[in-house]
Amino acid sequence: MTTTKSTNTVWHHATITRADREKLHQHKSVIIWFTGLSGSGKSTLAHAVEDYLHKMGISTFVLDGDNVRHGLCSDLTFSDDDRVENIRRIGEVAKLIIESGVITLTAFISPFKSDRNAARSLVPHGDFIEIYCQCPIETCEKRDVKGLYKKARAGEIPFFTGIDSPYEAPEKPELAVNTHDQSLAESVRCVINLLIDRGIIKDTPLPDDAD
Numbered sequence: 001m002t003t004t005k006s007t008n009t010v011w012h013h014a015t016i017t018r019a020d021r022e023k024l025h026q027h028k029s030v031i032i033w034f035t036g037l038s039g040s041g042k043s044t045l046a047h048a049v050e051d052y053l054h055k056m057g058i059s060t061f062v063l064d065g066d067n068v069r070h071g072l073c074s075d076l077t078f079s080d081d082d083r084v085e086n087i088r089r090i091g092e093v094a095k096l097i098i099e100s101g102v103i104t105l106t107a108f109i110s111p112f113k114s115d116r117n118a119a120r121s122l123v124p125h126g127d128f129i130e131i132y133c134q135c136p137i138e139t140c141e142k143r144d145v146k147g148l149y150k151k152a153r154a155g156e157i158p159f160f161t162g163i164d165s166p167y168e169a170p171e172k173p174e175l176a177v178n179t180h181d182q183s184l185a186e187s188v189r190c191v192i193n194l195l196i197d198r199g200i201i202k203d204t205p206l207p208d209d210a211d
């Protein structure tokens with residue numbers, strides 16, 4: 001399916017390529033796609049991983065659901081169709097950012113498998129790393145970081161994920177972190193180890209002055 005309505009446009013090939021930019025940055029660029037229920041730890045983990053990578057001298061950028069919905073996606077609701085469009089846009093933006101040679105971390109509920117797979121299909125094989133922030137809804141609800149579960153249960157927020165809107169868990173994510181049982185530090189370590197195992201970053205200790 002094509003989503004473009006633009007006609008008479010011609011692709012302009014850049015002289016500086018993604019490979020050139022990766023060489024300049026001295027590391028590969030990939031999309032690290034966190035998915036999970038509200039309160040499962042996507043934002044906390046994405047930012048903690050970014051913090052770690054930044055201290056290693058790696059170029060990163062986080063696209064966060066709440067923030068993006070203040071701007072790029074402020075026209076979208078939480079209906080199924082609008083969530084599809086939300087994730088389509090994020091996939092395209094993440095694709096652009098990795099072209100710049102920067103590691104992109106995304107923190108969106110992204111409840112539908114087909115949308116996550118569509119985002120995966122935008123980039124070369126191996127460049128999309130799906131990380132499932134696995135956490136029972138009871139724990140997310142107990143955390144209720146923003147008080148949204150309470151509002152949803154009171155009927156003040158319709159179509160809330162996990163309550164009256166579906167969440168399709170990934171079947172084969174590159175990594176699942178159980179944020180109910182694991183500490184944040186343990187979850188960060190799992191993500192960093194995965195990046196090392198895949199040859200995306202080098203296994204070097206953080207500089208002494210990084211903490």
Ligand SMILES: Nc1ncnc2c1ncn2[C@@H]1O[C@H](COP(=O)(O)OS(=O)(=O)O)[C@@H](OP(=O)(O)O)[C@H]1O
Nearest residue numbers: 038039065078083086108109110111158159160161
């Ligand atoms: N109805 C409903 N369902 C779920 N979440 C809601 C809803 N309304 C507002 N919020 C807040 O919006 C954040 C999720 O936005 P996303 O863009 O990640 O959602 S989605 O991927 O399009 O499903 C989500 O942020 P996180 O808690 O960080 O996941 C909520 O703060």
Ligand SMILES: Nc1ncnc2c1ncn2[C@@H]1O[C@H](COP(=O)(O)OP(=O)(O)O)[C@@H](O)[C@H]1O
Nearest residue numbers: 038039040041042043044045179182183184187
């Ligand atoms: N292993 C973990 N990884 C991420 N967050 C965790 C973990 N363990 C506990 N938490 C807590 O869970 C909450 C997750 O909130 P948040 O990151 O806003 O979730 P989301 O972005 O998925 O809505 C935070 O209060 C965080 O401190």
